[in-house]
Amino acid sequence: MTYADENRYPPSAPTGWPLPHSEPHGITPRHETYGQNPWPESYGHDAPRYDSYGQQAPWDSPYGHEAHRHDRDLAALRSAYRLLRRVSTLTALGSFVVYVVLSCYAPGLMGSKIAGELSLGMTLGVLQLVVTFAAVFWYGRSAQRSVDPLARAVRERAVPAGRNAGVAR
Amino acid sequence: MNDFSSGTQAIVLVMFTTLVTVTLMMCIMAGPDRDDLTNFYTGYLSLTPLKNGLAIAGDYISAATVLSTTGIIALAGYDGYVLAVSTALSLVLLMFLLAEPLRNAGRFTMGDVLARNMPGRAVRIAACVVTLSATLPFLVVQLSGAGSLLTFILNIPHAAGARTACIVIIGSLMIIYAAIGGMRGTALIQMIKIVLLLGTSVVVAALVLNRFDWSPGDILRAAQHGSGAGPAFLQQGLQLGTSPVDRLDFVSLQFTVVLGVACLPHITMRLYSAQDVPAVRRSMSWAVGTVTTFCLLVIIMGTGAAALVGSRYITAADPHGRTSVLMLSQVLGGPPPPRA
Numbered sequence: 001m002t003y004a005d006e007n008r009y010p011p012s013a014p015t016g017w018p019l020p021h022s023e024p025h026g027i028t029p030r031h032e033t034y035g036q037n038p039w040p041e042s043y044g045h046d047a048p049r050y051d052s053y054g055q056q057a058p059w060d061s062p063y064g065h066e067a068h069r070h071d072r073d074l075a076a077l078r079s080a081y082r083l084l085r086r087v088s089t090l091t092a093l094g095s096f097v098v099y100v101v102l103s104c105y106a107p108g109l110m111g112s113k114i115a116g117e118l119s120l121g122m123t124l125g126v127l128q129l130v131v132t133f134a135a136v137f138w139y140g141r142s143a144q145r146s147v148d149p150l151a152r153a154v155r156e157r158a159v160p161a162g163r164n165a166g167v168a169r
Numbered sequence: 170m171n172d173f174s175s176g177t178q179a180i181v182l183v184m185f186t187t188l189v190t191v192t193l194m195m196c197i198m199a200g201p202d203r204d205d206l207t208n209f210y211t212g213y214l215s216l217t218p219l220k221n222g223l224a225i226a227g228d229y230i231s232a233a234t235v236l237s238t239t240g241i242i243a244l245a246g247y248d249g250y251v252l253a254v255s256t257a258l259s260l261v262l263l264m265f266l267l268a269e270p271l272r273n274a275g276r277f278t279m280g281d282v283l284a285r286n287m288p289g290r291a292v293r294i295a296a297c298v299v300t301l302s303a304t305l306p307f308l309v310v311q312l313s314g315a316g317s318l319l320t321f322i323l324n325i326p327h328a329a330g331a332r333t334a335c336i337v338i339i340g341s342l343m344i345i346y347a348a349i350g351g352m353r354g355t356a357l358i359q360m361i362k363i364v365l366l367l368g369t370s371v372v373v374a375a376l377v378l379n380r381f382d383w384s385p386g387d388i389l390r391a392a393q394h395g396s397g398a399g400p401a402f403l404q405q406g407l408q409l410g411t412s413p414v415d416r417l418d419f420v421s422l423q424f425t426v427v428l429g430v431a432c433l434p435h436i437t438m439r440l441y442s443a444q445d446v447p448a449v450r451r452s453m454s455w456a457v458g459t460v461t462t463f464c465l466l467v468i469i470m471g472t473g474a475a476a477l478v479g480s481r482y483i484t485a486a487d488p489h490g491r492t493s494v495l496m497l498s499q500v501l502g503g504p505p506p507p508r509a
Contacts, residue, residue, distance in 0.1 A: 081269075088265040093427070096258050100423045103251060103405050104416040110247075111404045116386035119403050125250045126468070132261055132461045136454050139265060143450060151446075 070157055077150040084147060088139050099124055178324055185323070189342065192358055196350035199357045210277065212352035212442045220360060221448070222455025225439045227359025229260055229431070229456065230366065230463055232315045233307075240490025242471025243497075244480050246392065246402035248409065248419065249471055255426040257457075257464040263431035264453035268440055272449045277441050278434040300434055307433065314491050315339045321492050352442050363459060370466040373494070376501045377473030388469075391476035402475070473497055 103110045103121050110121030201209045216224065234256060242249030267279075276282045280296030316336035325331045347355055381387040393402045401407055409415045409422070443449040474483065474493040477500045486492045 085266060089262065092258060092261055092265065096254070096423075096427060099254070100251060100420055103247070104420055107404045107406070107411075111400065117389040118385060121247060121405075122250060122389075122403065125254045126465070128254050129257055129461050129465050132257060133458060135261065136264065136457050140450060140454055148447070 066157070070154070073150065073154045073157065077147065077154050080146045080150055084139075084142055088135070088142075092135060095128065099128060181322055192361065193346070193349075195357055195361075196346050196354040200349050200354040201351045209351040210438070210441070212356060214442065214444050215353065216356055216442055216452075218443065218448045218451035219455055220356065221439060221443050222452035223363050223459065224356035224359040225260075225436060225452060225456035226459035226463075227363035227366075228436055228439060229460055230363065231311055232318070233310050235366070235467070236314045236318060236491040236494065237310070237489065239467055239471045239474065240483070240487070240493045241408060242468060243474035243478070243483055243493040244396065244490045245407035246396060246398070246472075246475065247405050248407055250468055251405070251419075251423055252426065253464040253468050253471075255423045256430065257461045259427050259429070259431040260453075260457050260460050262427065263436070264450075264457055267432065267437070268449050268453050269446050271437055272440050272443060272446050275441070277438045279432055279437060280434070303429070303433060304435075312336050312340055317487055317491050318495070321486070321495060352439075356439070356442070367459065367463060367466075370463060370470065373498055373501065374466045374469040374473070377469055377477070377497070380473075380477065380501065388472055388476055392472045395477070395479040396475045397480055470494060470497060473501075477501070 102124075110119060110124075112120050114120055114123060201213075238249060238253055238256065241252055271279075271282065274282050274285065276285055278300065280293075280300050283296050284293045313336065316332050316339060319325075319335045319339060320332050323335075325335065346358060350358065377388070381391065389403065393399050396402045396407075398407055405411070405416070405419060409419050440449055440453075443452050471493065474497040478493065478496045480490075483490050483493045483496060486496065
C-alpha cells in the first residue's frame with residue numbers, strides 16, 4: 001500500500017540507517033536551544049542527528065509534511081548561520097592576515113609616515129581596533145535579521161511536535 | 170628596588186591586605202549556597218549579559234596581557250602594537266565562530282564538545298592532554314608575572330626564595346578564590362577587577378596624553394628617543410629580529426595569539442553561564458568592546474612608558490618589561506626620574 005505523498009517527498013532519513021525506533025535510548029536528546037547542529041560542517045556525525053527530526057518518516061505517520069518542512073527550515077537556518085559566520089570570520093581574519101604579512105614583509109611601506117610621526121602600520125593597527133566596534137555591532141544586527149527569525153521558526157515548530165525533551169537552556 | 174618612601178610602602182601594604190580580605194569576603198558571599206555542582210559551574214544562570222560580558226573581559230585580560238603586552242610595547246614598539254591587535258581580535262573571532270555553537274552544544278569547553286561528538290576514552294584522554302599542555306604554560310606565565318609585580322610593589326628584597334614564596338602565595342590565593350566562589354563568585358571578582366583596571370588605565374592614558382599636550386606625534390618622537398632605537402621602534406623587528414626566520418617567528422606568534430588565546434577553557438566556560446544564545450551574543454559584544462578599549466589604552470600606556478621612563482630603566486627592573494606600567498605611573502605621579 002502506497003501513501004499519497006510517498007513519491008513527492010523523499011524520505012528525510014536516507015535508507016540504510018537504523019530506523020528511529022531502533023536507536024538506542026541511551027543517546028541523550030541533543031536538541032539545543034535552536035534545535036540546530038552546533039557544528040554545521042560535517043564531521044561525519046552530522047547526518048545521524050537528522051534522525052531526531054526525521055523520526056516522523058513520511059511512510060510512518062501523517063506528520064510527513066511537517067518533518068519535511070522542518071528539515072527545510074533547519075537547512076535554511078544552518079546555511080544562514082554558515083554564511084554569517086564565514087563572512088564575518090573571513091573579513092576579520094583576512095584583514096588581520098594582510099596586516100601582519102604586510103608589516104613583516106613590507107616594512108618600508110608600513111613605516112612610511114602619513115601624518116607627522118604617525119606611520120601607516122600604526123594607523124592600520126589602531127584602525128583595526130576601532131573597526132572592531134563596528135564589526136561587532138554589524139554582526140549583532142545581521143544575526144538578528146537573518147538568523148534569529150529562522151531559529152525562532154524552527155523552535156516553534158519543534159516544540160508543538162513535542163520532540164524537544166530536555167532542551168538545554 | 171622601587172623608590173617608595175616607607176610611609177608609602179606601609180600604605181601599599183595595608184591597601185593590598187584590605188583588597189585581598191574584601192574580595193575574599195565578597196567571593197564567599199557570592200559563592201554557591203550548597204554543594205551544588207552544576208550551579209557551581211554555571212552560576213545559577215543569574216548573570217545578565219552585561220555582567221557576564223564584563224566577567225569574560227576580566228578573565229581574558231589577564232596579568233600577562235596587562236603587564237607583558239605593555240612591556241613589549243614599551244621595549245619593542247611596533248611588535249607590541251601588533252600583539253595588542255591580535256589580543257583584541259582573538260576574542261572577536263571567538264564571538265563570531267565559536268560562542269554560539271558552544272552555547273548550543275551545552276558544554277563548557279572545546280574538549281567537552283569534542284568528547285561529546287566522539288565518545289570514548291581515548292578522545293577524552295587526548296582532550297585532557299591538549300588542555301593541560303595549553304593551560305600549564307599559560308598558568309606559569311601568569312603566576313610569574315604576578316609574582317614579579319608583587320615583589321616589586323611590596324618592596325621585598327631580592328632574597329633567594331622571596332619571589333618563589335610570593336608566587337606560591339598568589340597561586341594559593343587564586344585557588345581559594347575559585348574554590349570558594351565558583352562561577353558567580355569569580356565573575357564578581359572579575360567584574361570588579363575589570364572596572365578598576367579600565368578606570369585606572371583611562372586615568373593613566375589621559376595623564377600620558379596630557380603630558381604631551383595631546384599630540385600623538387610628540388609621544389611617538391619621545392618614545393623613539395626613549396627606547397634608544399630610533400625609527401626601528403615603529404617598525405617590526407625589535408622584539409624578535411628582522412632575519413627571514415625571525416619574521417616568520419613573528420607571523421606565527423601573532424597567529425598563535427589570534428587563534429588560540431580566546432579558546433582557552435577558562436574563557437569558553439563563561440559562555441555556558443549565559444542564559445541563552447542571544448544572551449551569549451550580547452555578553453560577547455560587551456566583552457569585545459571592553460577588551461578593545463583596553464587594548465587601545467594599553468597601546469597609549471606602553472608608548473608613554475617608552476617615552477617617559479625609557480627602556481634602560483625598564484629593563485633594569487625586569488628584562489621583559491613587566492613593571493613598565495608601574496614605573497610609568499610613578500613617573501606620572503611624581504617628579505621625573507633623573508635622566509642621563
